[in-house]
Amino acid sequence: xxxxxxxxxxxxxxxxxxxxxxxxxxxxxxxxxxxxxxxxxxxxxxxxxxxxxxxxxxxxxxxxxxxxxxxxxxxxxxxxxxxxxxxxxxxxxxxxxxxxxxxxxxxxxxxxxxxxxxxxxxxxxxxxxxxxxxxx
Amino acid sequence: xxxxxxxxxxxxxxxxxxxxxxxxxxxxxxxxxxxxxxxxxxxxxxxxxxxxxxxxxxxxxxxxxxxxxxxxxxxxxxxxxxxxxxxxxxxxxxxxxxxxxxxxxxxxxxxxxxxxxxxxxxxxxxxxxxxxxxxx
Amino acid sequence: xxxxxxxxxxxxxxxxxxxxxxxxxxxxxxxxxxxxxxxxxxxxxxxxxxxxxxxxxxxxxxxxxxxxxxxxxxxxxxxxxxxxxxxxxxxxxxxxxxxxxxxxxxxxxxxxxxxxxxxxxxxxxxxxxxxxxxxx
Amino acid sequence: xxxxxxxxxxxxxxxxxxxxxxxxxxxxxxxxxxxxxxxxxxxxxxxxxxxxxxxxxxxxxxxxxxxxxxxxxxxxxxxxxxxxxxxxxxxxxxxxxxxxxxxxxxxxxxxxxxxxxxxxxxxxxxxxxxxxxxxx
Amino acid sequence: xxxxxxxxxxxxxxxxxxxxxxxxxxxxxxxxxxxxxxxxxxxxxxxxxxxxxxxxxxxxxxxxxxxxxxxxxxxxxxxxxxxxxxxxxxxxxxxxxxxxxxxxxxxxxxxxxxxxxxxxxxxxxxxxxxxxxxxx
Amino acid sequence: xxxxxxxxxxxxxxxxxxxxxxxxxxxxxxxxxxxxxxxxxxxxxxxxxxxxxxxxxxxxxxxxxxxxxxxxxxxxxxxxxxxxxxxxxxxxxxxxxxxxxxxxxxxxxxxxxxxxxxxxxxxxxxxxxxxxxxxx
Numbered sequence: 001x002x003x004x005x006x007x008x009x010x011x012x013x014x015x016x017x018x019x020x021x022x023x024x025x026x027x028x029x030x031x032x033x034x035x036x037x038x039x040x041x042x043x044x045x046x047x048x049x050x051x052x053x054x055x056x057x058x059x060x061x062x063x064x065x066x067x068x069x070x071x072x073x074x075x076x077x078x079x080x081x082x083x084x085x086x087x088x089x090x091x092x093x094x095x096x097x098x099x100x101x102x103x104x105x106x107x108x109x110x111x112x113x114x115x116x117x118x119x120x121x122x123x124x125x126x127x128x129x130x131x132x133x134x135x136x
Numbered sequence: 137x138x139x140x141x142x143x144x145x146x147x148x149x150x151x152x153x154x155x156x157x158x159x160x161x162x163x164x165x166x167x168x169x170x171x172x173x174x175x176x177x178x179x180x181x182x183x184x185x186x187x188x189x190x191x192x193x194x195x196x197x198x199x200x201x202x203x204x205x206x207x208x209x210x211x212x213x214x215x216x217x218x219x220x221x222x223x224x225x226x227x228x229x230x231x232x233x234x235x236x237x238x239x240x241x242x243x244x245x246x247x248x249x250x251x252x253x254x255x256x257x258x259x260x261x262x263x264x265x266x267x268x269x270x271x272x
Numbered sequence: 273x274x275x276x277x278x279x280x281x282x283x284x285x286x287x288x289x290x291x292x293x294x295x296x297x298x299x300x301x302x303x304x305x306x307x308x309x310x311x312x313x314x315x316x317x318x319x320x321x322x323x324x325x326x327x328x329x330x331x332x333x334x335x336x337x338x339x340x341x342x343x344x345x346x347x348x349x350x351x352x353x354x355x356x357x358x359x360x361x362x363x364x365x366x367x368x369x370x371x372x373x374x375x376x377x378x379x380x381x382x383x384x385x386x387x388x389x390x391x392x393x394x395x396x397x398x399x400x401x402x403x404x405x406x407x408x
Numbered sequence: 409x410x411x412x413x414x415x416x417x418x419x420x421x422x423x424x425x426x427x428x429x430x431x432x433x434x435x436x437x438x439x440x441x442x443x444x445x446x447x448x449x450x451x452x453x454x455x456x457x458x459x460x461x462x463x464x465x466x467x468x469x470x471x472x473x474x475x476x477x478x479x480x481x482x483x484x485x486x487x488x489x490x491x492x493x494x495x496x497x498x499x500x501x502x503x504x505x506x507x508x509x510x511x512x513x514x515x516x517x518x519x520x521x522x523x524x525x526x527x528x529x530x531x532x533x534x535x536x537x538x539x540x541x542x543x544x
Numbered sequence: 545x546x547x548x549x550x551x552x553x554x555x556x557x558x559x560x561x562x563x564x565x566x567x568x569x570x571x572x573x574x575x576x577x578x579x580x581x582x583x584x585x586x587x588x589x590x591x592x593x594x595x596x597x598x599x600x601x602x603x604x605x606x607x608x609x610x611x612x613x614x615x616x617x618x619x620x621x622x623x624x625x626x627x628x629x630x631x632x633x634x635x636x637x638x639x640x641x642x643x644x645x646x647x648x649x650x651x652x653x654x655x656x657x658x659x660x661x662x663x664x665x666x667x668x669x670x671x672x673x674x675x676x677x678x679x680x
Numbered sequence: 681x682x683x684x685x686x687x688x689x690x691x692x693x694x695x696x697x698x699x700x701x702x703x704x705x706x707x708x709x710x711x712x713x714x715x716x717x718x719x720x721x722x723x724x725x726x727x728x729x730x731x732x733x734x735x736x737x738x739x740x741x742x743x744x745x746x747x748x749x750x751x752x753x754x755x756x757x758x759x760x761x762x763x764x765x766x767x768x769x770x771x772x773x774x775x776x777x778x779x780x781x782x783x784x785x786x787x788x789x790x791x792x793x794x795x796x797x798x799x800x801x802x803x804x805x806x807x808x809x810x811x812x813x814x815x816x
Contacts, residue, residue, distance in 0.1 A: 040490060134138060278809070279809060323816075
């Protein structure tokens, strides 16, 4: 049977939620205070989950130190202490909701991890709001 | 692929576990100190999870503010600072175990949420005891 | 210099806040939903702090296992899975606010612990409401 | 003896750390990635602590619901989902470090709370960085 | 539909990660500081999850007190305050990675729990590293 | 008025509590399972607190990044993934209780930090046991 290994990392970023094809009133109605033109921000907690069989020689599904380095190199280095709307290419034309941030991170990491391993990400925007991608 | 969005809310309530068809000794044997006739209580932490496709215009599976309001209107307003056995209709003839509270909350919320969205609830009775409904 | 050692325990209890010398309306105005006549409840987290010099032979200010047993014997056994208003003698004529519960617990423990050791208690009623006694 | 009552609230905000009297290189050297010109952000957790004697009629040092409303009206409403540098008057000429945010919040609340009650604030910028004002 | 009930327990243990068929350099290269010959240690948090239908007479899938006792008798009593490599038989020839500890615990508990109930374990080695077995 | 800035770091270590001047039975009686000759271990959480006046040019009492590096260089690098009894010089003749570990860490850091700044350390051995040094 397979084991899932999970690694938690964090990054702090600013963002603004809005749809550029709508006027300010429509954006305000849909996104409320998340539409503040001067941005607001969050401490994002990111959990990356890999599922596979433990290697019989190491007992590891994936080396957690290596997973931490991979996340830091490909995700955290690009998003930590950044403005997601202005500083991260993937959100130039994509609204940085928690859902979309999780999908972007999954796509970045999927390209770096052996296809034999299933990949899921959980992203906490606050202690009380979080998303999982892909859904079970 | 689909995304799961999760919202955490809380409520504080009193309850007593017992089966009215059993005598006190049998209830004491099965439920122990949870059978205290004068009730005891908990800080319940409730996580509501909805699974679906993000709306391409908003990037939302479901607006978290709207989900919070929905939970507060239909669940929290009826259970917070209440005695589950005496004040909440659904437990008039149903033992308010964590399992049953989760099922009751799921039934309440299922009626309020578009059937396109899958619904799950997780309920923490204490930091060390919690339930998930429906099971994966 | 002295060291403070801290031990965290928990208990789950029901309570109701009200002043028996006031009518229901006055109680409702002051205590709001905490005045529910059928009670509500909490998972209380209790931190007991003792300050003194480490014993040179053990390196302990106080044995944490012994402190845990002391709290369980004198506090938890009397308050866990109880109704504070109905089941705990000290609240027969005292409103079980977090402030008063902390004072009662401090008085109980003060009688059991060597006077050479300073004693403080912190009591969490919820994750967002807590009290410290005595104040610094 | 006196009791300290503590209430935790939160707000999410964007900010940038820099000294406008320094050039970009000096700011980068001192503030590093916190100097990102496009801002970054945090989930701030704020704990407000009041110390006084419990009122004998209520058992309260201060009504926690009232304290929560006071913080929300005077602090959260002004800082939540804002850019501290651009949207909050007090930081027009003051660097919004955790230290300075705590001092600003203390000054705001001190004006609203009876002088008989001692006031302290603790501000978490991340789970691993926080400040207390005034110091013990 | 079925409900999953979850119980969290903890144990504190020392361990060392290494493969006895490799020399020290190879072990150091693969396991890094986890290969310290004098051991290091962790506070392990263990979550045991059982899935089944609530009993109509009790409202329980499984009595949480009984589940806690079962875990303490069969897992905690054997691993708490132990050296996993030296004191726990199952790791005499098995590297005590989080993955392998979870599998060992699952095998121990599977033998004690009715086959009608599905069993999963989650094991936190640190706040930031954890594993789930079996994977979904 | 002064501000206290706090930085949290962690390390994972093995240890054994015993007094070499006592026989095994006496050690077992006093230290119980903490006296396991093969060691056990913990995830230690360390909070370092510095009190002083914010620098008017930076708004910092102390740069948190610098404080993190200082702790990692002088404390974590020496204690993380180590056996405190065997690998850390200061415990060669000192029992590594939480109290003594906190005092050792304070002495290490006191030598590295400007005397103008007051220094305190809090050390969590488990979520439920922690110590503060020096006491208030």
